[in-house]
Amino acid sequence: MGRGRKRTVDQSSLVVSKGVKRLLPLFLFAALVLDVTVSALLTQNSFKAHPQTWKDFVKKRDLSLLFEKLALDLLVLALVRMFVLPLLTFVGVVTGSTKAAAPEAEEEVVNGGGVGGFFGAKRDGGTPNHTLRQPLLPIAAHHAGNGHHCRVADDDEGNGRRACCGLWNRKKRGSGEGHQRIKEEIEAAEALHFYKDVKRANRNKIIAESLIFGLSTLFQVYSGIKAVCFDVSTFKHSLSFPSLMVLSVICINAESIFCCMMIESFAKEQGIDKPDVHGHPLYFSKANTGHTCDLCRKRILKGYRCWACDFDICMKCMGSKTARVEGEGGVRGDKGVRSESEVTLKPMEYFNRALWLASSEWRLLACAFMSLLLASGTNLMSPIFSGHVFNAIKDENHPSFLHNIRIFVVLSLASGVFGSCRSLCFRVVQRRLSFLTRNRLFEGIIRQDIAFYDAAQTGDLISRMSWDCNAMLQPISNLLGSTLQSIFFFFGGLIMCFVISWRLSMLAFTTMLPIIHLTSKYAVFSQRLNREIFTFIGMANSIAQEAMANIRTVRAFSTEDVELKRYRQETKEALKRGIRDAFANAGTILLSNLIDYGASTLILLYGGLLVMSKNESKAISIGMLYAYLRFWNMIQSSYQSLQGVMNSFTKAAGAAQRVLSLMDSLPDIDPSSGVVATSQMSWSVEFQNVFFVYQMRPDVVVLKNINLKMESSEVCALVGPSGCGKTTMISLILRYYDPTNGKILIGGRELQSFNLKALHKHVGYVSQETQMFAKTIEENILYGCEEGEYTQEDLVTACKAANAHDFITSFPSGYQTRIGERGVRLSGGQKQRIAIARMMLRQPKLLLLDEATSALDAESESLVQESIDQLLESKEHKYTVVLVAHRLSTVVNANQICVVDKGVVTERGTHDSLMKLEGTYTKLVSKQLEKTKNMLY
Ligand SMILES: Nc1ncnc2c1ncn2[C@@H]1O[C@H](COP(=O)(O)OP(=O)(O)OP(=O)(O)O)[C@@H](O)[C@H]1O
Numbered sequence: 001m002g003r004g005r006k007r008t009v010d011q012s013s014l015v016v017s018k019g020v021k022r023l024l025p026l027f028l029f030a031a032l033v034l035d036v037t038v039s040a041l042l043t044q045n046s047f048k049a050h051p052q053t054w055k056d057f058v059k060k061r062d063l064s065l066l067f068e069k070l071a072l073d074l075l076v077l078a079l080v081r082m083f084v085l086p087l088l089t090f091v092g093v094v095t096g097s098t099k100a101a102a103p104e105a106e107e108e109v110v111n112g113g114g115v116g117g118f119f120g121a122k123r124d125g126g127t128p129n130h131t132l133r134q135p136l137l138p139i140a141a142h143h144a145g146n147g148h149h150c151r152v153a154d155d156d157e158g159n160g161r162r163a164c165c166g167l168w169n170r171k172k173r174g175s176g177e178g179h180q181r182i183k184e185e186i187e188a189a190e191a192l193h194f195y196k197d198v199k200r201a202n203r204n205k206i207i208a209e210s211l212i213f214g215l216s217t218l219f220q221v222y223s224g225i226k227a228v229c230f231d232v233s234t235f236k237h238s239l240s241f242p243s244l245m246v247l248s249v250i251c252i253n254a255e256s257i258f259c260c261m262m263i264e265s266f267a268k269e270q271g272i273d274k275p276d277v278h279g280h281p282l283y284f285s286k287a288n289t290g291h292t293c294d295l296c297r298k299r300i301l302k303g304y305r306c307w308a309c310d311f312d313i314c315m316k317c318m319g320s321k322t323a324r325v326e327g328e329g330g331v332r333g334d335k336g337v338r339s340e341s342e343v344t345l346k347p348m349e350y351f352n353r354a355l356w357l358a359s360s361e362w363r364l365l366a367c368a369f370m371s372l373l374l375a376s377g378t379n380l381m382s383p384i385f386s387g388h389v390f391n392a393i394k395d396e397n398h399p400s401f402l403h404n405i406r407i408f409v410v411l412s413l414a415s416g417v418f419g420s421c422r423s424l425c426f427r428v429v430q431r432r433l434s435f436l437t438r439n440r441l442f443e444g445i446i447r448q449d450i451a452f453y454d455a456a457q458t459g460d461l462i463s464r465m466s467w468d469c470n471a472m473l474q475p476i477s478n479l480l481g482s483t484l485q486s487i488f489f490f491f492g493g494l495i496m497c498f499v500i501s502w503r504l505s506m507l508a509f510t511t512m513l514p515i516i517h518l519t520s521k522y523a524v525f526s527q528r529l530n531r532e533i534f535t536f537i538g539m540a541n542s543i544a545q546e547a548m549a550n551i552r553t554v555r556a557f558s559t560e561d562v563e564l565k566r567y568r569q570e571t572k573e574a575l576k577r578g579i580r581d582a583f584a585n586a587g588t589i590l591l592s593n594l595i596d597y598g599a600s601t602l603i604l605l606y607g608g609l610l611v612m613s614k615n616e617s618k619a620i621s622i623g624m625l626y627a628y629l630r631f632w633n634m635i636q637s638s639y640q641s642l643q644g645v646m647n648s649f650t651k652a653a654g655a656a657q658r659v660l661s662l663m664d665s666l667p668d669i670d671p672s673s674g675v676v677a678t679s680q681m682s683w684s685v686e687f688q689n690v691f692f693v694y695q696m697r698p699d700v701v702v703l704k705n706i707n708l709k710m711e712s713s714e715v716c717a718l719v720g721p722s723g724c725g726k727t728t729m730i731s732l733i734l735r736y737y738d739p740t741n742g743k744i745l746i747g748g749r750e751l752q753s754f755n756l757k758a759l760h761k762h763v764g765y766v767s768q769e770t771q772m773f774a775k776t777i778e779e780n781i782l783y784g785c786e787e788g789e790y791t792q793e794d795l796v797t798a799c800k801a802a803n804a805h806d807f808i809t810s811f812p813s814g815y816q817t818r819i820g821e822r823g824v825r826l827s828g829g830q831k832q833r834i835a836i837a838r839m840m841l842r843q844p845k846l847l848l849l850d851e852a853t854s855a856l857d858a859e860s861e862s863l864v865q866e867s868i869d870q871l872l873e874s875k876e877h878k879y880t881v882v883l884v885a886h887r888l889s890t891v892v893n894a895n896q897i898c899v900v901d902k903g904v905v906t907e908r909g910t911h912d913s914l915m916k917l918e919g920t921y922t923k924l925v926s927k928q929l930e931k932t933k934n935m936l937y
Pocket residue numbers: 454694695696697702721722723724725726727728729768
């Protein structure tokens with residue numbers, strides 16, 4: 001598979017997709033040109049309006065003239081911006097880029113080979129990857145021993161690199177397992193070096209961006225002061241100056257944002273693309289030390305991480321070509337691990353899916369949007385009328401006072417009613433979406449192939465159903481609940497502020513840029529921390545769940561403290577990050593509050609001056625100042641609620657991927673299509689050249705060329721040493737898995753052609769580990785039966801046949817006895833008898849008994865065996881039985897006994913014929929006879 005680089009996954013809110021990135025310089029250039037043009041127009045207008053002032057200014061050099069009547073300074077500043085901002089951006093990109101991304105690494109990749117293959121110098125037939133620029137590659141290529149000089153040693157900058165060379169020399173001396181470990185160490189050291197490089201680059205980026213934002217703020221403040229002082233009374237069109245000034249300020253803002261976007265996007269840390277392992281770029285991270293590798297489930301000392309969806313991978317798996325196949329991570333079906341392209345979700349795709357999900361509730365949504373529009377409209381009107389009330393009080397105008405109060409009351413009532421209607425509709429939609437998602441997710445999980453469960457961890461699945469579901473729906477809830485309203489308030493408030501006083505607004509909005517810069521930087525920082533917290537809590541939950549599920553083993557080994565320590569370790573890491581986040585949050589709040597209060601002071605100061613101003617063109621009323629303050633607060637609070645929205649979308653896309661990958665992933669074995677099996681058909685079972693390999697252990701062939709026919713209505717016993725593949729054969733008959741090669745036939749028809757759900761209705765299965773639900777005994781026996789399908793009498797008959805009736809009736813609640821989680825309140829033998837009763841009740845055509853009597857005492861075993869024999873001889877019902885047994889006494893009467901050894905059927909025949917062979921079976925029998933001789937009865 002090829003390896004390319006992607007930049008689509010945001011690590012910070014300012015990173016954009018490849019397409020937009022290419023256009024960024026163009027956008028910046030356009031903004032700068034517009035900026036200069038606007039300033040030139042302002043200069044020209046001011047020159048036309050005050051032709052004499054130019055001469056006065058040149059003569060007297062009076063600065064007050066420049067502030068009140070001339071705009072040449074604005075043109076000069078625009079020209080300064082035209083050079084300074086691109087220069088700072090260039091410096092930011094150069095110093096903010098990682099050195100490892102230098103082109104010489106690419107060269108090495110093209111030449112690379114040997115160990116270089118670790119990071120894909122050559123893959124799949126040795127296709128060189130010209131796009132890859134990796135920090136690890138120079139060393140990898142060097143170590144390939146193909147004549148490259150030790151570039152890493154030549155590099156005096158990083159100890160990590162020198163350490164690598166030392167390690168490599170050790171590697172040359174070492175061999176075997178040590179090689180792998182040393183290779184990992186080399187990679188880890190090199191990656192750590194890269195990590196430091198990334199940190200340095202990030203710091204430089206922050207400095208460059210802060211300089212740009214700081215400078216832009218100064219430019220804006222200057223423009224604000226200019227707007228306040230400027231005399232527009234002599235202008236031909238009174239609105240031309242304000243509108244050009246506003247355009248100029250918009251240009252300044254756009255320039256600084258484009259510059260920062262360019263720095264972030266052009267100097268973005270280059271992750272490693274390993275599409276066969278993970279769909280997003282992976283970044284070396286120290287944050288995942290102690291995490292579990294998502295592929296091999298081992299603890300990570302040093303490793304890589306995907307910041308988009310918190311995927312962690314250790315150095316070993318990162319270097320392995322087969323990690324995904326062998327590892328436990330990833331969504332897999334019966335035919336193998338799902339390719340990442342099938343399960344990766346980009347933020348935009350998430351957005352589309354979210355819209356699609358929400359579209360099912362369009363009626364309620366339409367109602368909510370109408371209410372939202374009306375509520376927002378009334379809310380935006382109310383400050384104006386409250387302002388009029390203040391003016392009426394000041395003017396002692398009673399009729400106007402009462403009139404405005406009446407309007408204010410109506411607006412408040414309308415806003416309340418529409419607001420609650422909006423909230424009701426959105427909340428109902430939100431709850432319904434949550435219901436829908438959870439149910440679909442559970443459906444997605446429960447229908448997965450058994451191979452999926454071989455790899456999955458229950459804790460992880462549970463956390464997908466709780467945390468990820470919530471995180472995925474969070475932005476939709478936010479969007480419905482508050483985001484849209486905030487957008488209305490933000491833009492509505494902005495317009496109203498400019499309508500009331502554009503001068504005051506120009507001044508007040510100078511504080512906006514630093515607040516945006518501060519809060520967006522904090523958002524990126526906090527987002528990273530929160531993802532880590534999220535992962536640590538998830539891991540803590542997994543530990544708790546595992547410990548609780550195995551509480552008896554924990555108690556028997558007295559390992560409570562060990563489990564507690566593991567749990568505490570994870571939660572402590574989460575706590576550490578939580579506290580770090582709290583401090584950063586407090587710092588950001590402090591700074592933005594200070595700026596915010598500064599803005600309010602400016603508004604009060606300059607607004608007060610405007611109220612007291614004798615200049616008609618500048619003056620505003622006290623009521624309008626009050627209204628202005630209310631709009632300002634509206635803008636502030638809506639901005640606060642908007643600022644996390646984009647980040648929450650990126651975060652939700654990660655969670656959505658974990659949820660939707662399961663929802664979308666259809667099982668390879670479809671249980672509900674195919675031919676419906678009937679009880680009348682032949683129930684012979686045939687294995688034809690069957691080979692089988694478990695996905696989780698791809699190197700071990702468990703079944704090798706099995707050819708075997710079990711005739712209908714006969715008993716076939718599978719015997720053999722532990723681990724030889726008997727249970728696997730039963731699993732294949734149940735179609736838990738499909739054979740890797742060969743066929744299984746039921747009644748002469750291929751198993752894969754049957755409708756599995758219908759087939760299983762005729763199959764009775766008792767496994768080695770009896771699985772029970774936390775219900776009553778009766779409910780457990782009737783599990784999966786339709787209501788009225790069986791009578792109470794059938795139930796009792798089945799229990800009697802399974803020798804379970806006596807012990808059940810000995811319980812005070814009889815059949816209604818609750819047996820606890822996984823049947824913990826029953827003995828192993830009791831559980832097994834209930835499982836046998838469950839099977840007998842259904843009167844299946846094919847019985848699969850995997851050590852069905854292993855947990856029974858000798859007496860119960862013979863009773864159950866007797867009843868099975870009776871059932872076999874019954875004329876009404878004919879059963880095909882596949883029996884796995886270690887106790888050979890249970891297989892003596894079988895029509896056919898198959899001896900399985902290391903996945904191969906070595907002997908076949910009846911008891912007598914096999915005894916005559918004097919092969920493995922005879923040895924097994926004599927071994928058991930010897931054992932029983934020594935047993936005490
Ligand atoms: N889900 C699985 N994933 C990977 N390997 C497995 C899985 N289940 C079983 N195995 C391996 O397959 C081999 C055969 O296992 P199987 O359970 O079929 O043996 P068995 O003959 O039934 O043993 P026993 O008599 O002890 O139950 C064993 O080596 C086992 O470790």
